[in-house]
Amino acid sequence: MKKTYKMQNLDCANCAAKMETAIGKIDGVESCSISFMTQKMTLVADESRLDDILTAAQNAVKKVDRACKIIK
Numbered sequence: 001m002k003k004t005y006k007m008q009n010l011d012c013a014n015c016a017a018k019m020e021t022a023i024g025k026i027d028g029v030e031s032c033s034i035s036f037m038t039q040k041m042t043l044v045a046d047e048s049r050l051d052d053i054l055t056a057a058q059n060a061v062k063k064v065d066r067a068c069k070i071i072k
Contacts, residue, residue, distance in 0.1 A: 001044070001046075001047035001050065002042065002043070002044045003042075003043055003045075003050075004040055004041070004042045004043075005040065005041045005043065005070050005071060005072060006039060006040055006041075006070075006071040007034065007039045007040060007041055007061075007068060007069070007070060007071070008039075008068065008069045008070075008071055009065070009067040009068045009069065010034070010036055010039050010065070010068050011065060011067070011068070012036065013036040015036075015064050015065050015068070016034040016036040017034075018064045019041075019060060019061050019064050019065075019068075020032050020033060020034045022060035022061075022063070022064065023041075023043070023056075023057045023060050023061075026045075026053055026056045026057060026060065028045050028046040028049045028052070028053050029043065029044070029045045029046075029053060030044040030045060030046075031043075031044045032057075041070060043057070054070065054072065057070060058070050
């Protein structure tokens, strides 16, 4: 399932790249793309595990930038 989420307080393209790599490694994630310019994340993941994946993704985002959040 492909879904797009808004990112809040994403400060730099380098942080976006680090988050993208970390989220891509989460079990159940097929692909992840984060655009610094549009402040959006596109996630292709297993729909049946989406809530768990989003929780893990939010934790990965916080490790890179504490102020950044994924808006559901």
